[in-house]
Each structure stands twice: as C-alpha cells, then as structure tokens.
Amino acid sequence: MKKFATYLLIAACILPLTSMTVSAAGGANVEHSGVNINDKASLQRGAKLYVNYCLGCHAIAYMRYNRLSEDLGLSEEMVMENLVFSDAKFGETMDIAMDAEQAKAWFGKAPPDLSLVGRSRGADWIYSYLLGFYKDESGGWNNTHLPNASMPNVLWSLQGIQTPIYRQETSAGGFTQDVIDHFKITSPGTQSPEEFKLTARDIAAFLDYAGEPAKLKRKGVGVWVILFLAFFTFIAYLLKAEYWRDVH
Ligand code: HEC
Structure with missing residues (x-):
C-alpha cells in the first residue's frame, strides 16, 4: 500500500511537467504578454x-x-x-x-x-x-x-x-x-x-x-482526460485490493 502511494505521488509530480510548453524562440528581454487564448x-x-x-x-x-x-x-x-x-x-x-x-x-x-x-x-x-x-x-x-x-x-x-x-x-x-x-x-x-x-x-x-486552433479544444479535453485517469486509477486500485485479498 505504501509503495502504491509512492507511485501515485511520483505520477502526480511528473504529470504537470509533460504539459509544459517550451517556446522555440527565446531571446533576451521578451516581455510577458499575458495572452489567454x-x-x-x-x-x-x-x-x-x-x-x-x-x-x-x-x-x-x-x-x-x-x-x-x-x-x-x-x-x-x-x-x-x-x-x-x-x-x-x-x-x-x-x-x-x-x-x-x-x-x-x-x-x-x-x-x-x-x-x-x-x-x-x-x-x-x-x-x-x-x-x-x-x-x-x-x-x-x-x-x-x-x-x-x-x-x-x-x-x-x-x-x-x-x-x-x-x-x-x-x-x-x-x-x-x-x-x-x-x-x-x-x-x-x-x-x-x-x-x-x-x-x-x-x-x-x-x-x-x-x-x-486545436489548442482551444485540446486544453478543454485535457481536463476530462486527467479526471478520467484519476477515476481509472481509483478503479484499478479497488481491483488490485480485490485480487490481493485472497492472497494475503
Ligand atoms: C507593409 C507590409 C507589412 C505589414 C502591413 C505587416 N508586416 Fe509584418 N513583416 C513584413 C516584412 C517585410 C517582414 C520581414 C521582416 C524581416 O525579416 O526583416 C515582416 C515580419 C513580421 C514578423 C516576423 C516573422 C518572423 O518570424 O521573422 C512578424 C511576427 C510580423 N511581421 C507580424 C506582423 C503583424 C502582427 C502585423 C500587423 C500588426 C504586420 N506584421 C504587418 C511586412 C509587413
């Protein structure tokens, strides 16, 4: 159980990193625009x-x-x-x-x-x-x-x-x-x-x-994907508990 919690924690930390965007062109003194599409x-x-x-x-x-x-x-x-x-x-x-x-x-x-x-x-x-x-x-x-x-x-x-x-x-x-x-x-x-x-x-x-243009939809869909993953993790955990109950 402890191990499972550790994995979950690691996943939670890594997930936001994968959605970080990297601008191709940097350069000095680029000002923050505050753009919100x-x-x-x-x-x-x-x-x-x-x-x-x-x-x-x-x-x-x-x-x-x-x-x-x-x-x-x-x-x-x-x-x-x-x-x-x-x-x-x-x-x-x-x-x-x-x-x-x-x-x-x-x-x-x-x-x-x-x-x-x-x-x-x-x-x-x-x-x-x-x-x-x-x-x-x-x-x-x-x-x-x-x-x-x-x-x-x-x-x-x-x-x-x-x-x-x-x-x-x-x-x-x-x-x-x-x-x-x-x-x-x-x-x-x-x-x-x-x-x-x-x-x-x-x-x-x-x-x-x-x-x-797909960014508009992609970001909206992203929220549902994360919610689905969280829900699915919960189901997977219940399933695991069910399987291991007889083994212990
Ligand atoms: C009179 C013609 C003209 C108009 C109108 C014009 N541009 Fe340009 N634009 C150019 C030219 C020529 C270049 C190429 C500049 C260079 O590389 O020296 C350029 C380059 C650019 C670049 C750089 C592209 C790159 O990656 O190097 C951006 C961004 C840009 N324009 C945005 C705009 C925007 C936004 C507008 C409207 C507010 C606009 N331009 C109006 C002629 C124009």
Whole structure:
C-alpha cells in the first residue's frame, strides 16, 4: 500500500511537467504578454486588428474564415462584414492579393506567411516585437527583437513614435558600446501605452490561436482526460485490493 502511494505521488509530480510548453524562440528581454487564448473577446479583437493592419502583407494560409467563425463564436454575417475585405468567400483561406516578388522588391524581403509564427516564435515574442518598433538615427524604423527588420511599424498611428534613450555598457573585455536603456514616446499615438499593450496582446493572442486552433479544444479535453485517469486509477486500485485479498 505504501509503495502504491509512492507511485501515485511520483505520477502526480511528473504529470504537470509533460504539459509544459517550451517556446522555440527565446531571446533576451521578451516581455510577458499575458495572452489567454480562451478569452474569446481578446481573440475577436485580435482577428479584427489583424485583418485591418496585417493581412495586407501577411497571409495566414492555413486558416479559413469559416473556422474563425466557429472558433471565435461569430456568425457568418459578422465574419463577412467585419473580417473579409477582399473578394474571398466564407470557406476560403486568409490569403493576400500581394505578389510575393513585388513585395520583395518593395520591402527587401517578402512578408512571411504567419500561419505558424505563434508556434515558431511564441506569443510573448510577437508581443515584444510589436512593442519594439522605434525610429533609429537614420530616421527609419528599427526593432529591438528583429534588428533592421524590413517591416515598418504599421501600428504607429496607435502607438505613436518612440525613440530610444541609450546608456553606455562596458563589456568584461573593456569594450564600451551604446545599448538601448528605454524608449521615450516622441510623438504620441491615439492609444496610451497601456492601451497599446492590450492591442499588441490581442494580436499576439490571435496569432497564437491561429498557429494551433486545436489548442482551444485540446486544453478543454485535457481536463476530462486527467479526471478520467484519476477515476481509472481509483478503479484499478479497488481491483488490485480485490485480487490481493485472497492472497494475503
Ligand atoms: C507593409 C507590409 C507589412 C505589414 C502591413 C505587416 N508586416 Fe509584418 N513583416 C513584413 C516584412 C517585410 C517582414 C520581414 C521582416 C524581416 O525579416 O526583416 C515582416 C515580419 C513580421 C514578423 C516576423 C516573422 C518572423 O518570424 O521573422 C512578424 C511576427 C510580423 N511581421 C507580424 C506582423 C503583424 C502582427 C502585423 C500587423 C500588426 C504586420 N506584421 C504587418 C511586412 C509587413
């Protein structure tokens, strides 16, 4: 009986570890986004922001509009009215009209499809990336998480324009260099910094969901699986007790 209790304890300790997710891309200073993909309102806002500010350049070719409608609890009319600005049909994927070759000529690099960016980069990275655009000395856009990114800050009218305040840092080897200490908003946008953080969070949440729509269901099913396992362990224990009763 003691042994059985020990096994149970070990199992209880190991189980949560197996469900821990590891983000593929780490990097310094990735901020915690607070993304919650079970928050439908946040996903709905994220989808709307995405089609308004991002879909012009970035397709999500693995996502269909009718799937969005199902997962985000929106009717077909709501989706067609608020989320579809092209001639795409309800059952079609979230493609873009822009030609990849032309885009490459314009931006120096074709904007990638973002179907899987939620999985490759992780929600916190996307969030930090969206907060990390600034104007550098050249007067062009730069980004703390993707230095010299060829993407302009498409959300600047909301965020405003931020410029970096540098501080000097000396390495162990005696080299001194300027590093960004913090940002100063030099031209305010229509949102406050707090509001803009929520905007970035909602977009990151939407991309996190789009990277693995099944996550919504998987997490729900997970609870029932654990409950079933706990119940089954109990039955197995009763069975064991029954078998061993005659042996003792
Ligand atoms: C004007 C076109 C354009 C728009 C609009 C745009 N992007 Fe981009 N985006 C790019 C380009 C070009 C790159 C490639 C940057 C690079 O690698 O230098 C990029 C890169 C990215 C990446 C990095 C992908 C990776 O893994 O390297 C993310 C994430 C991203 N964009 C998200 C967004 C989001 C979210 C929006 C909407 C808020 C958006 N983009 C709007 C052009 C655009």
